[in-house]
Amino acid sequence: MxxxxxxxxxxxxxxxxxxxxxxxxxxxxxxxxxxxxxxxxxxxxxxxxxxxxxxxxxHLFTSDSYATNMAKELGIGVIFKRPLTTTYTHSAIVQLDSPLSLLSFPYLKMSSKLRTAATLAFLKFNPYWKPLEKYTAKEWLINYQGIESWKQLWEPLFSGKFGEYEDDISMSWFWARIYKRSASLGYIEGxxxxxxxxxxxxxxxxxxxxxxxxxxxxxxxxxxxxxxxxxxxxxxxxxxxxxxxxxxxxxxxxxxxxxxxKIKHLHALNMLLELKKPFLPPLKNTSDGGQSKGEDSSEVERPYWLNINDKSFPFLAVVEHTNFMDKKYYGNNHLLYIGNYLPREHRFFKMTKTELFKLFKPYLQKINPSYDFNLNALRFELFVGPFAQPVVTKNYSEIKxxxxxxxxxxxxxxxxxxxxxxxxxxxxxxxxxxxxxxx
Ligand SMILES: Cc1cc2nc3c(=O)[nH]c(=O)nc-3n(C[C@H](O)[C@H](O)[C@H](O)COP(=O)(O)OP(=O)(O)OC[C@H]3O[C@@H](n4cnc5c(N)ncnc54)[C@H](O)[C@@H]3O)c2cc1C
Incomplete structure (x- = not known):
């Protein structure tokens, strides 16, 4: 043996x-x-x-068959729903998780929206990633979607996620995210x-x-x-x-x-807040006309995911888990993540959770000015995920x-x-x- x-x-x-x-x-x-x-x-x-x-x-995507099969084999269910994915831009929260929501996105010219929709459709159905890896995402996206889409939609996200490496990320990395990801998201029961x-x-x-x-x-x-x-x-x-x-x-x-x-890595820094009341405000009109988003639509009208498309913010995403999974599993309280990917030497890793919360709070108040953290925050925790994101540069297959x-x-x-x-x-x-x- x-x-x-x-x-x-x-x-x-x-x-x-x-x-x-x-x-x-x-x-x-x-x-x-x-x-x-x-x-x-x-x-x-x-x-x-x-x-x-x-x-x-x-969360999982519908294409994550290894994870769903593993859960199934061990007798655990996976719940799939379609929660709201949104973006904070121009001091507002807008839905941005479907072709329809892209077409109603107010901060792009129609020609940019159409080019963006066409290239996203191409990436979704094109299985050939190899020819893409020789371009950076920045050069490819500017070339095919135009500078306006890059500046409005993608640059803030690349900058938030990869910081100093934002211009170096391979187009094949971006392709994988479009090709494999679904609007329906899954969560493992328990x-x-x-x-x-x-x-x-x-x-x-x-x-x-x-x-x-x-x-x-x-x-x-x-x-x-x-x-x-x-x-x-x-x-x-x-x-x-x-x-x-x-x-x-x-x-x-x-x-x-x-x-x-030579492969560089970023570390994840996540603050998790336990709150008495939900933080992310409900969207008044969803761009798909309020179509069914899952079995319990009243639970998902508030955004689950908020990308921060504002480079002045000190975090890149706000994720309200309990706008995806029911708060009844968590003592009827609400769970909110504030997410970041940062290089190991970043000053945030030297700060206490109280110092960081103090730094984040004014930005959270920009997202929801009427939210009272003094009344609603029950506790907050800070977690580090070491080597959580490799920096996938051009022609990565040569150094994989x-x-x-x-x-x-x-x-x-x-x-x-x-x-x-x-x-x-x-x-x-x-x-x-x-x-x-x-x-
Ligand atoms: C912020 C964030 C969000 C994410 N979101 C999602 C998501 O939505 N959906 C999804 O599916 N995935 C997500 N992931 C990714 C997912 O968590 C990872 O891809 C996956 O867990 C990686 O598993 P792994 O076993 O390869 O690596 P790891 O989980 O890193 O496992 C390596 C293990 O080695 C241990 N170890 C390290 N050094 C030593 C040592 N010297 N001796 C012994 N043990 C050691 C570590 O403690 C760790 O347990 C996310 C990750 C992060 C950080």
Missing amino acids: KKVAILGAGFAGLSTAYFLSKKGNYDITIFEKEENPGGLAVGFKKNNWKWTIEQAYH GFQHLAEKLTQYLKNKGVKIYFNTAIHNAVEKDGQWYLDRKNFDVVISTLPMPVFLKVFTKLPQSYIKKYS PPLTTPIPNLYVGNLDSIYPWDRGTNYAIELGKKLADLP
Whole structure:
């Protein structure tokens, strides 16, 4: 029986163990530095809540078949709805989640709207991403949609998400988001943490050993055996973020380390507020004429998602989870995320949650001037998601790390290796399936 060590109990690591255990004949051990499974999708639950909530906003798309199938196999339902996705621009909230809402968007000339709609339709139906990767999103979008659409619709989003790298992002990254994403969004019953815990329980029942609170800082290889945490293994599969992996496996050739160190990453910084009253105001007239948006339309009339298309704001999205999933699962309170992706050295990472909230509050009041945080804010938390977003530059396929490494019996898969897709639990699970086929 081959002894396999898996590093990381995020969805990629757990799924690798899941698919490996289905193949049989493997003695599997997982090492995870945190006390719970879930990685970037990790969540928590207060005593009076029925469901867990993620530290950072999470949902699924209708194309996320690996994640929905995994949930199904473990007996967990996935709820799909069509919540409102909106944009804050010109000091107002406007709906922007369908061709119709684009055509009624007030801040673009009709010619720009038509060019934008045509190119988005092209990207939605064109499966050939490779020719696109040699362009930056900026140059391609300006070329095909025009400068007005770039300035009004996309530049603030690229700037908010990628900061100093905003001009470098490959068009294939943008393509993947249009090609794969749906207006209907899914949520795992009980939360993503519930799925991670069910998966962990399944693995334990199958005899998989899982060590939490066990960070692996070095790995020694001798005579075809790997030694980790004083245990020996025939095979190691790492799902650690690439920069961590390169530090742990010091025997990797310098040329390999140099090549894959070039991929830059941003960290996620999310503030989660628990509120007595909903924060995002209802939209008066939705552009689709109030068509059905799911089984419980009264619950989704307030926006779930608000992109911030205003470069003066210190955050890039406001996500009101309880305008998507019912507040009854969370003690009848409302949950609001304030999201950011930032470089590791950004000053926000040195600030306390109170300092940051003070900084964010005037901007939140611009979104809803009549909201009284003193009356309604019950608590707020701050969470960091390390190495949460690789910076996908032009011709990324040339630097996409392969799952095999120059060292035999050492495999690696993480957010950097799912290209052309953008990071997501679905692709972490698909990656786990691929990794499980290697040993
Ligand atoms: C803000 C944000 C929003 C997101 N939104 C969505 C969404 O809406 N839908 C969606 O599907 N996905 C979303 N994602 C992405 C999703 O969470 C990730 O793609 C997925 O969880 C990645 O799983 P992974 O296992 O590849 O990596 P990770 O989750 O990063 O797992 C790596 C694991 O390795 C562990 N580890 C690190 N160092 C060590 C060490 N030295 N020793 C041992 N263990 C170690 C970590 O603790 C972690 O558990 C979002 C992510 C973020 C940050």
